[in-house]
Amino acid sequence: xxxxCFDGSMTGLLSCVFRAFQFKEFQVNVTRxxxxxxxxxDDFIQVVSNEEHAQRVWQGLxxxxxxxxxRNFYYTFLSENQTADQHLFNYCLxxxxxxxxxxxxxxxxxxxxxxxxxxxxxxxxHRMEAFVRFKKCxxxxxxxxxxxDFNVLPLIERHFKARYQDQRWLIYDEKRKYGIYxxxxxxxxxxxxxxxxxxxxxxxxxxxxxxxxxxxxxxxxQLWKDYFQSVNIQARQNMKLHIQYVPKRYWRYMNxxxx
Amino acid sequence: xxxxxxxxxxILADAAKYDVSxxxxxxxxxxxxKGLGNTGSGICxxxxxxxxxxxxxxxLFSNVCIYDCAYCVSRRSNDxxxxxxxxxxxxxxxxxxxRRNYIEGLFxxxxxxxxADYTMERMLQVVKKLRLEENFNGYIHLKTIPGASxxxxxEAGLYVDRMSINLEMPTEAGLQKFAPEKTHAEVQKDLGIVxxxxxxxxxxxxxxxxxxxxxPAGQTTQMVVGAHSETDQxxxxxxxxxxxxxxLKRVYYSGYIPINEQEKSLPAIGSTPPLLRENRxxxxxxxxxxxxxxxxxxxxxxxxxxDLEVDPKLAWALRHPEQFPVDLNRADYRxxxxxxxxxxxxxxxxxxxxxxxxxxxxxxxxxGVAYNRAQHFIRCADTPKFIKDQLPSQIRNQxxxxxxxxxxxxxxxxxGFGF
Numbered sequence: 317x318x319x320x321c322f323d324g325s326m327t328g329l330l331s332c333v334f335r336a337f338q339f340k341e342f343q344v345n346v347t348r349x350x351x352x353x354x355x356x357x358d359d360f361i362q363v364v365s366n367e368e369h370a371q372r373v374w375q376g377l378x379x380x381x382x383x384x385x386x387r388n389f390y391y392t393f394l395s396e397n398q399t400a401d402q403h404l405f406n407y408c409l410x411x412x413x414x415x416x417x418x419x420x421x422x423x424x425x426x427x428x429x430x431x432x433x434x435x436x437x438x439x440x441x442h443r444m445e446a447f448v449r450f451k452k453c454x455x456x457x458x459x460x461x462x463x464x465d466f467n468v469l470p471l472i473e474r475h476f477k478a479r480y481q482d483q484r485w486l487i488y489d490e491k492r493k494y495g496i497y498x499x500x501x502x503x504x505x506x507x508x509x510x511x512x513x514x515x516x517x518x519x520x521x522x523x524x525x526x527x528x529x530x531x532x533x534x535x536x537x538q539l540w541k542d543y544f545q546s547v548n549i550q551a552r553q554n555m556k557l558h559i560q561y562v563p564k565r566y567w568r569y570m571n572x573x574x575x
Numbered sequence: 576x577x578x579x580x581x582x583x584x585x586i587l588a589d590a591a592k593y594d595v596s597x598x599x600x601x602x603x604x605x606x607x608x609k610g611l612g613n614t615g616s617g618i619c620x621x622x623x624x625x626x627x628x629x630x631x632x633x634x635l636f637s638n639v640c641i642y643d644c645a646y647c648v649s650r651r652s653n654d655x656x657x658x659x660x661x662x663x664x665x666x667x668x669x670x671x672x673x674r675r676n677y678i679e680g681l682f683x684x685x686x687x688x689x690x691a692d693y694t695m696e697r698m699l700q701v702v703k704k705l706r707l708e709e710n711f712n713g714y715i716h717l718k719t720i721p722g723a724s725x726x727x728x729x730e731a732g733l734y735v736d737r738m739s740i741n742l743e744m745p746t747e748a749g750l751q752k753f754a755p756e757k758t759h760a761e762v763q764k765d766l767g768i769v770x771x772x773x774x775x776x777x778x779x780x781x782x783x784x785x786x787x788x789x790x791p792a793g794q795t796t797q798m799v800v801g802a803h804s805e806t807d808q809x810x811x812x813x814x815x816x817x818x819x820x821x822x823l824k825r826v827y828y829s830g831y832i833p834i835n836e837q838e839k840s841l842p843a844i845g846s847t848p849p850l851l852r853e854n855r856x857x858x859x860x861x862x863x864x865x866x867x868x869x870x871x872x873x874x875x876x877x878x879x880x881x882d883l884e885v886d887p888k889l890a891w892a893l894r895h896p897e898q899f900p901v902d903l904n905r906a907d908y909r910x911x912x913x914x915x916x917x918x919x920x921x922x923x924x925x926x927x928x929x930x931x932x933x934x935x936x937x938x939x940x941x942x943g944v945a946y947n948r949a950q951h952f953i954r955c956a957d958t959p960k961f962i963k964d965q966l967p968s969q970i971r972n973q974x975x976x977x978x979x980x981x982x983x984x985x986x987x988x989x990x991g992f993g994f
Contacts, residue, residue, distance in 0.1 A: 546592070
């Protein structure tokens, strides 16, 4: 057994696949963690990201799989999960070891795992499109701080860009420490200190922003809370279902829920 | 100023909440000229504590109404606070909520003040202002006011994404009893107007590409369930007829929530709404729309009501033992879809996976089939050769005993004294 360690990028993962075929090593663990625990007799190999190798592997995948499967591959990669990485790696081996297309064989554990991870990441993407709440700042910027389970900002960028074209907005991922900012022309990637913006970040209670907000922000914030209360039908109260749909970990980012 | 708008929003949102239509999907309106908003497959931005989704800003324009329908909160004989928005207020609320990503768009309904046309004309003003002045491309769902003129309905259709008009009661007799001022014929006339225009615009678009969009997300309707003595057969056949005749996108079923003290023939205040029945109706609705079931297969003269203990798909399977077991490695997709415990996603995966080899039990479980339920109706590669044939009643008992319905309340082991 060997353990391949890569730098966490897609290029790195595909380079691992390249190396596996180069050295005919097919019993491999892949990891992003440099200090991963490995077995006594295992080889621990740092795989260097190689753009050219990665391109060759990706071209191969493009030939052997449908565009739907390529999308699944990318979604699964964004889950940033150790098990998912391993499935991606094994999936590549499985695809390349067959002369015919096998990317729709849902009886195979790795193909099925990709479909299931895609579902999870897709669900998180959809949640972010729904649960992001903008606050309007004094300078007209619409600001939102979130902490998605997976790295979904690259996936939701297109949705928000298509929707909000006449306002500047910023969605910041406080866990992965980067945000996407739209300046009325294009979307840029930016970094900032989330702790300075949100004073409650460390304590985990509902967000409270230090930035000067628009004078009407409080009114609409309140109106939304009122609306949320008014549309509830008391006779049908079902908290279990409510929490299933809006898990508590998102509550502090949504102004209608307060904790 | 802000206090008054808060009060209005509370009154008019509260009055609109009994309309269950919530979807924001089905339209294809795209953002144009760097404006605000687009539509897609629909997003639920939040969920209320009763577990229903909040997708659109669902409000009445006014809750003043000239009608006196017994099942409605806004009926003229009811003593509630009355309010009405101005056009500008609705526009501001929609734009500001949308900009903060609170909503997918606007759902505008109204009590009928003065006349149907007068009300409809005010609502049209809101919609036109949003579309033409504010360049708002989000979703707009407009309620058609029964009895509004054909011209005004056609004009509204050019700006909105979806229109709907409620049948209210599943039977004409129910409507006669509780809303004598309304008839199904009037509702069907309005549904017909929009349907005919939809077909006309579609035909014209084949010749000229620049024909404007007309109600791109289609029409829906809603029926109140459990207020009158209608059977499930009445409701399902009514829904089926409207799906076929009026090309409706959805029929919503709303379990009646008691709100009327005076009318003694309606369920009393405090009685629980028929949630389980509503759930079974939606399940049958899905079976008709996505699983290829016919309305007559789900309910007939012998079984006018749906079984509350088991879902309609399982009930159908138990009534038709001659159709089972289904061999998953050979049967066609249509039949796999009819197996209880296998949904659309799983059925598609099975059909794709069996091209690479025989399907085994463990694969089914991993694919996501509810195997405990499905096992009685299927055969796959490693099903034991000799298994005892079971009667439908035995299968039914086994399935009922293996799970617990979320609707049955568990008895507490503690002694209850009733206070």
